[in-house]
Amino acid sequence: MLATTDELSYLVDHSECLLSVTQTDLQETVSATAKRLNRSFPILVTDADSADGGSWSAAEHAVADTVDSAAESAVGVLYTSGTTCRPKGVVISHSAYLTAGEVVAGQLRLRPDDRQLVVLPLFHGNAQYYSTMSALVTGAPRSH
Incomplete structure (x- = not known):
């Protein structure tokens, strides 16, 4: 998604975002959004254009250990x-x-x-x- 920091700020704030998955060239926009909202959340980054489909790394934080997986x-x-x-x-x-x-x-x-x-x-x-x-x-x- 090629959203601007303004557009992304609305979505992150409205959704109460807990995690972002992005690619290397868009990481700066996601990080700027988190800073603008004064929020901290894990940002997983991948290089989607690499030949092997990309490797994942937690750029700023570790991923949360627990997820509520109840059906609803x-x-x-x-x-x-x-x-x-x-x-x-x-x-x-x-x-x-x-x-x-x-x-x-x-x-x-x-x-x-x-x-x-x-x-x-x-x-x-x-x-x-x-x-x-x-x-x-x-x-x-x-x-x-």
Whole structure:
């Protein structure tokens, strides 16, 4: 997402962000956003353009050890485009992600040895729900 610090500040503040995943060339914007809001949260950075898909590093903090994984607890917030006003956050539960993945995997008859090429940006619901989750719920590994 190529958001400005102003745009990102609204999203981070509104969502009560606890973690950011970004790429190397966008880390400065995320760090500036955290500083602007006077907030501290882990920032995971990857070089998505590297040949191996990128390596991960915790740039500023360690990742939290505990996550509430109850079926109805929130796991993410996807924001609308904000074309008519400020973007609206849609809270997504663990069960919503799992159900979407299971339905798609069932319809496509995916098995653990199948592979999918996800070309959609991972900030989009389609990539998260249908492409990524359908692979994860079948137990497909990242690579051979």
